[in-house]
Amino acid sequence: MRPVVIAANWKMNTTPADAGDLARTMAGRIREPGVERVICPPFVCLAAVRDALSGEDVAVGAQDVHHEAAGAYTGDTSAAMLAGLATWVIIGHSERRRDHAETDERISGKLRRALENGLRPILCVGEQLDDREGGRAEAVVDGQLRGALSGHEPVALANAGLVVAYEPVWAIGTGRNAAGADASAMAEAIRTTADGLGWPDAAETLPVLYGGSVTAANVAEFLTEPAIDGALVGGASLKPDEMAGIVARAGLTANARRQTAAS
Ligand code: PGA
Secondary structure (H helix, E strand, C coil): CCCEEEEEECCCCCCCCCHHHHHHHHHHHCCCCCEEEEEECCHHHHHHHHHHCCCCCCEEEECCCCCCCCCCCCCCCCCHHHCCCCCEEEECCHHHHHHCCCCHHHHHHHHHHHHHCCCEEEEEECCCHHHHHCCCHHHHHHHHHHHHHCCCCHHHHHHCCCEEEECCHHHCCCCCCCCHHHHHHHHHHHHHHHHHCCCCCHHHHCCEEEECCCCCCCHHHHHCCCCCCEEEECHHHHCHHHHHHHHHHHHHHHHHHHHHHHC
16 A cells, blocks of 8 residues: 655745744644654754654655765755654755756656655656646656666665655646646656556556645645555645645545545
8 A cells, every 4th residue: 555645845945943933833733643744844953853853753854865875065964864854855856957957867866865865755757847838748758757767776775765756847836736637647647657666566556646736625636546555745835824735635535545445
């Protein structure tokens, strides 16, 4: 049974002075044991959020990691530096692909560093609007997955608990979310690609999240799709009321899956 995961991507918001309070408030509003919950604050807020979440069953994630282990990379953060601060890491977010010229090869390197350091990766993929309108969405995402996963043993990635987040770029921060059925079709396509690459039992084991303008009001559109295992939430993840609604809805999905599995 695939897990249900809700990950909060705070992006470049909060400071070390206020992140702990927000994380504590959030944790108190998202107590759904059947749902894996992750908060990904900026690097400089990781320690404050980790401390605020002690005693809570909510994980901490970083928003990126460097593709090399160490060296002359001014301003960057290695996977080893995250020890004790984060247990998850977002890799290949479209904002990093766009603003930091991240290539599939780099993203593959980041995955390697994450695995070497025991970090659980959330690998982001997604097409641009003209790709979708031109009927190339699945081909683009297939290419991104192949690029990111190349050079990796699918079994090692599966053992590391890798999660894919399908985030159509045109839906991120725009208030324009994908249709649940389209996101579901992409989740299936992602598992088909992974299967072809040798992912063990991808249909049963590869979690795929949806991301892009997810809110408490629209999350059910995705979580009622059996192919979708949760959400990567940006803007709404800074609002405790929104996160409470999103995680509560994810709890319903997790419960329904448990009941189906038990029957
Ligand atoms: P959004 O961001 O929810 O603000 O669209 C999602 C993301 O970028 O992960």
